[in-house]
Amino acid sequence: MKTKKRDLLNRYIPLWSIVPLVTIMAVNCLIYWGSSALTAGRYHFDFTMAFDREVPLLPVFVWFYILAFPFWAVGYLLAARRGKDMFYRFVATDLTIHFICFICFILIPTTNIRPEIPGNTLSEKILALVYSLDGGNSPSNLFPSIHCYVSWMCWKGVEGSEKVPKWYQRFSLVFAILIIISTQVLKQHYIVDAAAALLLVEFFWGFYQKGQRHKWVVHVFAHKKK
Numbered sequence: 001m002k003t004k005k006r007d008l009l010n011r012y013i014p015l016w017s018i019v020p021l022v023t024i025m026a027v028n029c030l031i032y033w034g035s036s037a038l039t040a041g042r043y044h045f046d047f048t049m050a051f052d053r054e055v056p057l058l059p060v061f062v063w064f065y066i067l068a069f070p071f072w073a074v075g076y077l078l079a080a081r082r083g084k085d086m087f088y089r090f091v092a093t094d095l096t097i098h099f100i101c102f103i104c105f106i107l108i109p110t111t112n113i114r115p116e117i118p119g120n121t122l123s124e125k126i127l128a129l130v131y132s133l134d135g136g137n138s139p140s141n142l143f144p145s146i147h148c149y150v151s152w153m154c155w156k157g158v159e160g161s162e163k164v165p166k167w168y169q170r171f172s173l174v175f176a177i178l179i180i181i182s183t184q185v186l187k188q189h190y191i192v193d194a195a196a197a198l199l200l201v202e203f204f205w206g207f208y209q210k211g212q213r214h215k216w217v218v219h220v221f222a223h224k225k226k
Contacts, residue, residue, distance in 0.1 A: 017080035020091045020221050024076070027098050028146070035105035036140050044111035047143060052190040057115050059123040061182035062130060068151055068179045075154025075172060081163050084222065090157050091221070092214035093204045097153075100200060101144055110142040111135075115187055127186060134188070145189040149197035151179040156205050 079090045114131055117124045131139075155176045158164040180198075183189040208214045 013077060014080050014084075014087075016084065016222065017077075017087060020087070020217075021076060021080065023221075024091065024094055024098075027095065028150075031098055031102040031105070032141055032146065035102055036135075038106060039109040039140065042109050044109040044138075044140060045143075046112055047110060047192045048112055048190055049192065052184075055184050055187075057118075057187060058185040059117065059119075059121065059127045061178075061185050062123050062127045064175070064178045064182040065130065065147070065186055065188065066126070067175075068147060068182075071172075071175055071179070072150050072154055075157055078161070078164050078168075079154075079157030082157070082161050084218075088217045088221070089208045089214045090153070092208045092217040093156075093201070094150075094153060095217070096204050096208075097144075097149055097200045101141075101146060101149075104143055105141045108143060109140060110193075111138060111140055112142060112187065112190060114139065130186070130188075139188070142189055143193045144196035144200055145183055145193040146197070147183050148180045148189065148194045149201050151176040152198055152201045156201060 080087050082090075114137060117128050117131075155169075155172045158169050158172050161169070180194050183194060184191065
């Protein structure tokens with residue numbers, strides 16, 4: 001019975017991928033909340049540009065913003081089903097960008113000025129809740145945008161995979177773009193935050209696809225004792 005349950009679980013979530021996935025989640029929490037604690041009380045830079053001021057506030061996009069969380073979970077699990085080599089390249093990309101985000105959060109603390117929410121619709125109430133849970137009137141850790149980079153990683157993780165239906169690959173791209181747009185029209189991030197996030201993903205995705213540059217991740221998570 002235990003063997004059948006193990007085989008069933010392994011069919012949907014490769015057992016060897018669980019530790020890397022849990023590690024990524026733990027690193028994300030430590031970096032986001034840890035950097036906020038370390039920079040509390042320090043001066044925070046505001047990278048707002050003229051373009052950002054012209055972008056309207058569209059509270060209805062809050063649904064894309066919060067649906068990013070289950071989208072991330074599915075995306076990272078599907079990336080694991082592409083096989084060990086591809087997934088470890090994926091993990092190497094993710095952890096490297098997380099580390100760079102931490103350095104940026106510490107060296108260049110960022111914030112912005114959130115707008116007043118004009119109405120009382122359900123979307124506006126949910127957005128107000130998002131604001132309150134995410135720093136209130138003093139948001140931080142904006143540059144680069146983790147929301148944008150993780151969403152883009154979800155698409156990169158399934159792009160071209162023979163084990164993921166084409167329709168989901170297309171959906172993943174569209175939904176990732178909608179999440180990125182949501183960060184802008186909800187005033188959670190500004191254009192420089194999103195641009196930096198996408199550039200980091202594209203650069204390090206290409207970097208780790210070449211040669212054996214991801215072997216440090218293999219050594220950490222797949223090293224077998226002799």
